[in-house]
Amino acid sequence: MDSLRNRKSIRKYSNKEVSEELLNSLLTDAFRASNTGNMQTYSVIVTRSEQQKEKLLPFHFNQPSIKTAPVVLTFCVDFRRFSRWCVESGAEPGYNNYLSFYSATIDSMLAAQTFAVAAEDAGLGLCFFGTTNYNAEGIIDALELPELVFPVTTVTVGWPAENPSQSDRLDPLGLIHQETYKDVDVKALYAYKESLPEMQKFVEENGKPSLAHVFTDVRYTKANNEFFSDALLKAIKRQGFIF
Amino acid sequence: MDSLRNRKSIRKYSNKEVSEELLNSLLTDAFRASNTGNMQTYSVIVTRSEQQKEKLLPFHFNQPSIKTAPVVLTFCVDFRRFSRWCVESGAEPGYNNYLSFYSATIDSMLAAQTFAVAAEDAGLGLCFFGTTNYNAEGIIDALELPELVFPVTTVTVGWPAENPSQSDRLDPLGLIHQETYKDVDVKALYAYKESLPEMQKFVEENGKPSLAHVFTDVRYTKANNEFFSDALLKAIKRQGFIF
Numbered sequence: 001m002d003s004l005r006n007r008k009s010i011r012k013y014s015n016k017e018v019s020e021e022l023l024n025s026l027l028t029d030a031f032r033a034s035n036t037g038n039m040q041t042y043s044v045i046v047t048r049s050e051q052q053k054e055k056l057l058p059f060h061f062n063q064p065s066i067k068t069a070p071v072v073l074t075f076c077v078d079f080r081r082f083s084r085w086c087v088e089s090g091a092e093p094g095y096n097n098y099l100s101f102y103s104a105t106i107d108s109m110l111a112a113q114t115f116a117v118a119a120e121d122a123g124l125g126l127c128f129f130g131t132t133n134y135n136a137e138g139i140i141d142a143l144e145l146p147e148l149v150f151p152v153t154t155v156t157v158g159w160p161a162e163n164p165s166q167s168d169r170l171d172p173l174g175l176i177h178q179e180t181y182k183d184v185d186v187k188a189l190y191a192y193k194e195s196l197p198e199m200q201k202f203v204e205e206n207g208k209p210s211l212a213h214v215f216t217d218v219r220y221t222k223a224n225n226e227f228f229s230d231a232l233l234k235a236i237k238r239q240g241f242i243f
Numbered sequence: 244m245d246s247l248r249n250r251k252s253i254r255k256y257s258n259k260e261v262s263e264e265l266l267n268s269l270l271t272d273a274f275r276a277s278n279t280g281n282m283q284t285y286s287v288i289v290t291r292s293e294q295q296k297e298k299l300l301p302f303h304f305n306q307p308s309i310k311t312a313p314v315v316l317t318f319c320v321d322f323r324r325f326s327r328w329c330v331e332s333g334a335e336p337g338y339n340n341y342l343s344f345y346s347a348t349i350d351s352m353l354a355a356q357t358f359a360v361a362a363e364d365a366g367l368g369l370c371f372f373g374t375t376n377y378n379a380e381g382i383i384d385a386l387e388l389p390e391l392v393f394p395v396t397t398v399t400v401g402w403p404a405e406n407p408s409q410s411d412r413l414d415p416l417g418l419i420h421q422e423t424y425k426d427v428d429v430k431a432l433y434a435y436k437e438s439l440p441e442m443q444k445f446v447e448e449n450g451k452p453s454l455a456h457v458f459t460d461v462r463y464t465k466a467n468n469e470f471f472s473d474a475l476l477k478a479i480k481r482q483g484f485i486f
Contacts, residue, residue, distance in 0.1 A: 024416070034359070039458070043418050045420045046419060086458065086459050089453040089456065094459065097465075097472040099468050099471045105348065109356065110352065113356035117360050133346050143424055172270055178289050179288070181392060183324075187332075209332075220343075
């Protein structure tokens, strides 16, 4: 599919509104994605108001598109709705555990990425935010997420007002393993990426000996990863998933 | 997109081969999906051999399509390749933590679902297997996954040899929340599902008082969820993600 192969993340949006009708139609497509036992254990929170965007902003490290996008979507694990249905049916739900959390994460992502494909096919631009996993607790408060509801990923959505060049990707054959896992020659696999002028500029600007050092020492450091791991685990437990 | 809205999972496949060329082309599309910091921390294991399918089969609870599908794909978190590149570049990777594991799970799912959309658009049929999260340890052994590699989801792929009716979905408005999370009337939301003849048959066959009881007492029980939660957490730790 050309639309999949040519896609790029869009962070700048025009003022044109994204109608509730279009958004609901795209989410309806998203909810047709595969899911565990057809339990549909996810919810989507739609943020349009300035006030709510202001609340979310710091938890996305003040990335401006949270404010400038007409719509911000937060895809959430939701075992609350299903559990409430069980209770109201006189049954006893047992979904406050790690397996339920992890499988609902997978189902949330199946819906989120189906939404993304449908939205891009409709001409919309979007960007995923990994910050949701860094600051889950703040997002939980901002969106008033109750027990058994957990924010998995955030997507900003709008009509594109930029046309960036496509980012690089590794040779796909380096990611595909026949029958069993085999180590690849990583220096050869990463040679193209390391050769790109924008990557060399990135290394120079950060004053690092290699591109890998920019990742380990600046962008995704061990200390930060460990700090935010603790916060993430704490937030999962706070939402009632016991492990 | 009609292809998204009309999709259904396919578990029966014709004998027609899925060529390596087509598969690699679809996976190339999949790897264009959004991902954290463009680190592409995932791998895909392709299972075609009878011997490997036999090994995987018990860990997918002997579901026959694992054997009858021409291709079985296991999408995996892979922080090993990236970490090896860091080490070979003289940098010190710090990705053996829960945040890295969870964000790579999300990135694996973005790729997996993009693959699914591309494959279905090409006329292939597929089915996701949640069993991967139940029996991760067995799958790790069968696919020889080393440290920092973890199986997230499995997809069987082939040319459709069945045309099942589409499964039901909840009213999408019950899953979409404006600005903040709000509880919905669950009995009203589930009334349509509960009214379906196949669901009523399901309740009767299981001798349960309600459809919810079939989920809590038969399909996804608290005891099983807790048992498999422990196994899942153990497997994540075994692969070197510390938490």
